[in-house]
Amino acid sequence: MYKNLAISSGLHLIVIIIGTISLPFLAKKPIDVPPIVSIELIQITDKTSIPFAPKAKKIIKKVKAKEQERVVSEQAPPKKIKKEKPEAVPLPDQEIEKVEKIKEKKQNPEKIETEVKQVSEFEKKELFDPNSIAKLIDKSKESFAETTKTTNKITQSQDKNIEPSGLTLNEEDALKAQIFGCWSIPLGLPYNENLLVRIKLQLKPDGTVINSEILDHARMNKPGQGFYKVLAESALRAIRLCQPLRVPTTGYERWKDMLLNFDAGEMLKG
């Protein structure tokens, strides 16, 4: 009886020992995965106005001095006269045409003068009509309007023979092509949002940027608009990278202030 019990207990014990050793879930060692250790983040932007190292300061001064020299040389007046010269020698027929054109230009002021005279004559006629005094007041207003219009015409023609108010298609295309190449669009932007950044530029005659201003600056601080800062910065980077911008050689007054509308939506939405 006892013998059987002992044999049974012994065999049970052996089975338990073998099971303990062989079954993987019991023998499992803890997995040696590196623990996730929290990392302390400290904002140190406030501490970053660190003075220059003495050596670096000297180098920067030198570089700045050189930069200033370079700027001076860059500001030298562009050779506009050369550009205005015709590339090829004009044929005799063309020369004749030019002469005719010049003559026409000379004739323009005279033409306008006659227009003015006509208006004044009309005024005189109306003034001396005794039968329509009520009409006289209205018509005098009309005539005044006409006069001012005519005066405008005179001023424009005298100014610079009527300049276009915007850039020509060629000028605009050249500028766009240049900026397209410089603008690295951040790919992480949410394409369902408004991705338009408007930047107002103040330009030098050679196309370098004097000042750039983001028009909707307040949007950067609005909740959920964090991407706008990234987008605006990319646009500013493109302008800096591209400058001097490919601006027309003439009509500085026309384009000295310019508004660039950077819209990433079209590219990202596909």
Added chain:
Amino acid sequence: MKIIKFLIIILIFQSKAYALIEVDITRGNLNPLPLAVSPLYSDKNSNLFSKKTLKIDELGSEISLIVERNLKQTGLFNPLSKDAFLQKPDIAHLKPRFEDWNLIKAQALITGKVEVVEGKLRVEFRLWDVLAAKEMLALAFTTVPTNWRRVGHIISDKVYQRLTGEKGYFDTRIIYVSEEGPKTKRIKKLAIMDQDGFNLKYLTLGNELVLTPRFNPTSQMVTYLSYFKNLPRVYLLDIETGVQEVVGDFPGMTFAPRFSPDGKKIIMSFATGGNSDIYTMDLENRVVERITNHPSIDTSPSYSPDGKYICFNSDRSGYQQIYVMKSDGSNVKRISFGNGLYGTPVWSPRGDLIAFTKLHKGKFYIGVMRTDGKGERLLTENYYQEAPSWSPNGRVLIFYRETKTDEKGEGFSAKLWSIDLTGYNERQVITKTDASDPSWSSLLSN
């Protein structure tokens, strides 16, 4: 009369003012942004924290190397060669000489400093806008010295976020099924590694067949399917403690358990009475709820990030297609209508896209479509590839690709690959062994 003269003068003056010229810039380039990652300056006064592993001198350049590799693999950045750098790290960290960096065409610059303070590793880094000559970001991290690789990944995430506007995906892990041996007798183990392939660990011994591991939202737990005595079992594994528990034995074919976005439920498909449907299990009370009830085969469920919808694949139309329904199983809508078979749909963490595997004319594609099924884009094509899994920012997909076995029965391999949403940046994710069924964790540091 004076008034008239005055008005005329004003009008003359006005005629000289021009309207502000507006130019619309609607195109840009998608070239990688050139940036310079300067080796982090190592403070020589710091004590060596480990002579055996890494010296403080080397640590700065090693961390910068991690940052450089991470940023380069995104395809969005072009880290410039260090040989071209003109400024030394110690000075660059204090105040970069922007002219020098401009000269090598760097648009952004990363500098930093490494030191060991009271046995702790302190890493400072700064991101500079070279063209604007200003600082964009400056942060410092303190951690245990052995954690230096993670610091590199976190710096990469911060830089990526600052320059692209979306969160990064570098401080993450990938869990996958490691495969070894001939095709007919594969040993499959669960393996986990950092997203760059370092710190590889095996989580199971390889005695049992393991399939479809998936992280929970906090990336602390993994659910996976394993066969015990030829019966499928769904397991939960705590990565930190190694504690593993059986969620349940399920009858018939069971597929792809996946966590709900709140981590409280597991969604999966299993077959009862020869019909495969979608079920959820509450992890607290282990109550199983049936979500679909249709005579067709419904499999591969995946929740939307808000938990309100579920996408899955079903052959209820006669062919395997992708469907979307509310999380309670109502309002089922078919969203894929292209040619071929669609499977393994996975909802993007951003909520805007669904990734899928498509089989058409004998080729496998990994693609994405919007959640209404529109805008389908096939990103990559190959002999056999499937099981896409999203990076936590919804920018990159990881999947596995198998090569064909030749006539001798050799040449078979399974490897992990990643591709971004542009479809151009396709890369192999290097693993020690063959690999399948990858799953990308969420960001470990938020």
